[in-house]
Amino acid sequence: MADSTKSATLSIGDKTVELPIHHPTAGPDVLDIRKLYSQAGVFTYDPGYTSTASCDSTITFIDGDKGELLHRGYPIDQLASKSHYLEVCYLLLYGELPKAGELEEFENTITRHTMIHEQMHNFFRGYRRDAHPMAVMVGTVGAMAAFYHDSTDISDPHQREIASHRLIAKMPTIAAMAYKYSVGQPFVYPRNDLSYAANFLHMCFAVPAEEYVVNPILARAMDRIFTLHADHEQNASTSTVRLASSSGANPFACIAAGIACLWGPAHGGANQACLEMLKEIGDPERIPEFLARAKDKNDPFRLMGFGHRVYKNFDPRAKVMKQSADEVLDLLGVEDNPVLATAKELEKQALADDYFVERKLFPNVDFYSGVILEAMGFPLSMFTPIFAVGRTVGWVSQWKEMLNDPQNKIGRPRQLYLGETARDYVDIENR
Secondary structure (H helix, E strand, O other): OOEEEEEEEEEEOOEEEEEEEEEOOOOOOEEOOOOHHHHHOOOOOOHHHOOOOOOOOOOEEEEOOOOEEEEOOEEHHHHHHHOOHHHHHHHHHHOOOOOHHHHHHHHHHHHOOOOOOHHHHHHHHHOOOOOOHHHHHHHHHHHHHHOOHHHOOOOOHHHHHHHHHHHHHHHHHHHHHHHHHHHOOOOOOOOOOOOHHHHHHHHHHOEOOEOOOOOHHHHHHHHHHHHHOOOOOOOHHHHHHHHHHHOOOOHHHHHHHHHHHHOOOOOOOHHHHHHHHHHHHOOHHHHHHHHHHHHOOOOOOOOOOEOOOOOOOOOHHHHHHHHHHHHHHHHHOOOOOHHHHHHHHHHHHHHOOHHHHHOOOOEOHHHHHHHHHHHHOOOHHHHHHHHHHHHHHHHHHHHHHHHOOOOOOOOOOOOOOOOOOOOOOOOHHHO
């Protein structure tokens, strides 16, 4: 628990309430209002919970003003450039970077959990052929509770561990199968000789008719996408996972709830919105027109993929993602892809425009990840499922932390009620 050596005094009418102030290891002090209702008979009002801490955590810290993102204290740019996704998974799950033997054992465990139960293939064939991959993922991940009964007891630490490994391992397989089903191609089984990211690309793009060799540059770019999306503190989908978990729901139901929340365009669909904007621009020659529209307060057009709600300076993930984007575009080229050509020119012009520079509207992680996924050949419908694959370890880590928290209780937000007060029922003939 955070240190609370100070308190704040709140006066409401003739009542005075002392509220403890907690001092975190990083970030602003936190006013503890848990006893406010019992002592003063009032609630706080905070739509969106933008000024409310719903939990204490040791996993991820964000300082939006500084442009800082730390996983267990390690800066995201260091992790993304020096580490790889499964090592970051270990760090998020267990709190420390693994030693060589620990990492080898963890990678081996995840690799050998990548296959899904064969009967689960029937779920995919039950969906319409034009089903959105996110709809498929929500349903299929939730259905895992019907197949893996030996990892649904949340009171058993061993079962929690197995569930964690299964979710991290099987999510790429489920996402790849959702993609294959959407394009009418046969499922490709996972391979134990490939890395986590390379295996995902192989399952997505290999076909039985010919050999598919994963390019290491593309595998590294995909690994960075997973790494940079691994966790992002108490965002909407993570809060959803925690809220579902607070009821005692099984881990697969909790993660399915997180996927459903991530599906929302205001959350996981940002990189898709960015690519849709680039397609709307259509041609690099039209960029000045759209930049002018973005500056016009009376024009509803917004420059997607620039700036960030949390990061008020710059997105620390964007620098590493830009490096990957440059490597991928150099490998695959942009000559025959007007979307990618527009993206490169838009980045160039926006970074040279004082209007955007002064307002710190720099390209963010969604801009570059969308560019990379477009270049790799993924359709827009797969952007959010890929986000879900990377974020799974964050959801699982937060879920495990919450279950180990002695202060854990079922989530029950209050409300500011503005409806009718009590009134008597009127028979229908008298209305």
